[in-house]
Amino acid sequence: MTSKIGFIVNPIAGMGGRVGLKGTDGVVKKAEELGAKRVAPFKAEQAVKEFLSMHREEDVKWFTCSNIMGEEELKKAGVEDIEVVYFLKKNREETTADDTKKACKKFLEKNVDLVFFCGGDGTARDIFEVVKDKTPILGIPSGVKMHSGVFGINTSASAKMLHEFVNKRLTIGDVEILDLDEEKYRKGEWNIRIFGVAKGIIEPTYVQVGKTVFKSVSDDEIKDELSEHIADEMNMHPDYLYIFGSGGTIDYIAKKIGVENTLLGIDAVYKKKLVGKDLNEEGLLRVLDKHPKAKVILSPIGAQGFILGRGNLQLSPRVIRRIGLDNIIVVSTPSKLASTPVIRVDTGDKQLDHEFAEKEYMMVVIGYRLSRVVRIQTNNF
């Protein structure tokens, strides 16, 4: 069966990188003045070329945008059958978030199976705003920031993921869309937040049936196991406060246990009842005053596997110290660990990061009563 791919290039993505800007939104001119070159069109072309080398052309139907927003790159890569669904005005050198969003609306009308794009976190965010979690997203990394879980690790990896997806050997799962608030960043504030939970392309979790016969287990089945594990844990320690982190995995677990959790926020649960919703640092400290014995449940967020420091700054060094490093429970689906084989910590507090670094490894729960050792990486080394 032919896969329908919506292909979109953000031609200005990544331009800020070499000139020290954290993104190109609204500052293209400045970037160009500083000598920035366009990198996304080339990367997009390379990815499509590599994909085509592994495929028959009839396996895929391409939908894209005119000129520099996809059409040119596809043509250069050698694709002949292209349906342009969104038209840019002639001779436009720059595109905006609005163009991305409008193009995605057209893709939805065409019922594409996947939005394949070249850009950065900003582009991912714009696409997600339109396609939500209805259509999976896969990115060729070409931005300045690529914290979101939709990206392959490089151009070639993204091409291979597309290839495996078209061959139905990869599956669809939850990935976080993250973004740095660019306005705040330029003012000196480092604030990466979770923008939403999208559908991405993930490695299925395989269970060996026979010697070479494997069955893939759905992500939901694994998350059910994780939920059961956490429910057991809570039953075993009924006197503890449980703080639920943010992101798709934790949200699933909380809902399964019967807690009305905040997908993108931090909640506190005591005796299986919500005692604090979408808490900020102060809120967390207050609830910890009342319940000093606490555990926090975290899951790696985004493409790089951060458990602290991306998307959950409410869990500040003060909060983490109060809870204690030994009371952190990290859960993850094996497919997420397949793409982020280390877990990262960036608390913003050197001493605390150092304490994490000294642990070297963390036990990560990957199934019911099943855990594995995963290396911790901090910014200290």
Add this chain to the structure above:
Amino acid sequence: MKEKTEFLEREYKELEEKGYTWVIRDLLGPSDVHVNVEGKECIMLASNNYLNLANHPKLKEAAMNAIEKYGAGAGSDWSIAGTMDIHQKLYRKIAEFKNTEDAVTFQTGFAVNAGVIPQLVGKGDILISDELNHGSIIDGVRLSKADRAIYSHSNMGELEKVLQDADKKNYRRAIILTDGVFSMDGDIAKMDEICKLAEEYGAMVYVDDAHGEGVLGDGHGIGREFDLEKKIDFQVGTFSKAFGSFGGMLAGSESLIKFAYNTARTWLLSAAFPPHVAAANIAALEVVEEEPERVKKLWDNTRYFKKEIESLGFDTGYSQTPIIPAIVGDSKKAKELAENLYREGIFALAIVFPMVARDKARIRNQMNAGMTREDLDKILSAYEKLSTKLKLV
């Protein structure tokens, strides 16, 4: 409407589309170095018959004599009325061979792991397992009520971290489980370090030496190889690989064997294996002791083949044993190579994703003590020819 058996065909098709199904080929005759595969003469490169005992005259003779004396079947479960004196003789022989207090046999090695592991632990205990352990260990671990922790393959730093973490959590019992020789890469477990860590942290050690028996420690296995026979608490093995016959075994202390007799459901609820199997197993252990040149020849072949195939440019990964992978990269290439080898009269198995990483698909070459230099050169020249033809290296 509930689904009925239509799912069988549908799910089979899905496996087939992904290329995960087996094509079973029939051997028309014994498993030996030279085999008849559906009418085609081939050199066997995919069997576990390392010492070439499967078709050995002494094993065959012992089996035939046992049929004459005891008949074709044991008639019952081992626990009820199926244990014959020849089974008991085999247990004693295994214990002597493995230098343990006692031993017992199971239907298969799988049955040992699936039956014994869940009985050794319960809630409040932890099983610590290498990520590349055989599926039968994985299933045994899954059937238990204990917590389970996995460490990266042979990563002793990670193993120690798990043991430290387990110490903090005050488990009642901890068991480290490992294959002796890992079947995909042919590398050997770091038994000395594992036993040292186990001692330091008060854990027990469980080893499945299916691919190490007949190969390591002059054929006696990994315990003898590392001089750790008394430090490994649970020694699991099989007669179906280097020993050329059939059946699983468990060796260890007298109390372990008594415990296993009375708790392992795979032992208690299956029939004893036929007496001629026990007779062939005894003969196999005797041959290993009487013909030490077999193990030596196996290693000569291993060293020669490994050196030569590497000189052809093939990556053999971490191989340290007669399992010598030729890593070619993607799964399609590996399958293509296996098919081409077959056409050249060489029966070999392609190991592909997800058994190994996507870019580590391979042919698993398994050496045999019965192979002559001529056999090995024939295999090597086929590799040489095909590596150019298929642009492999």
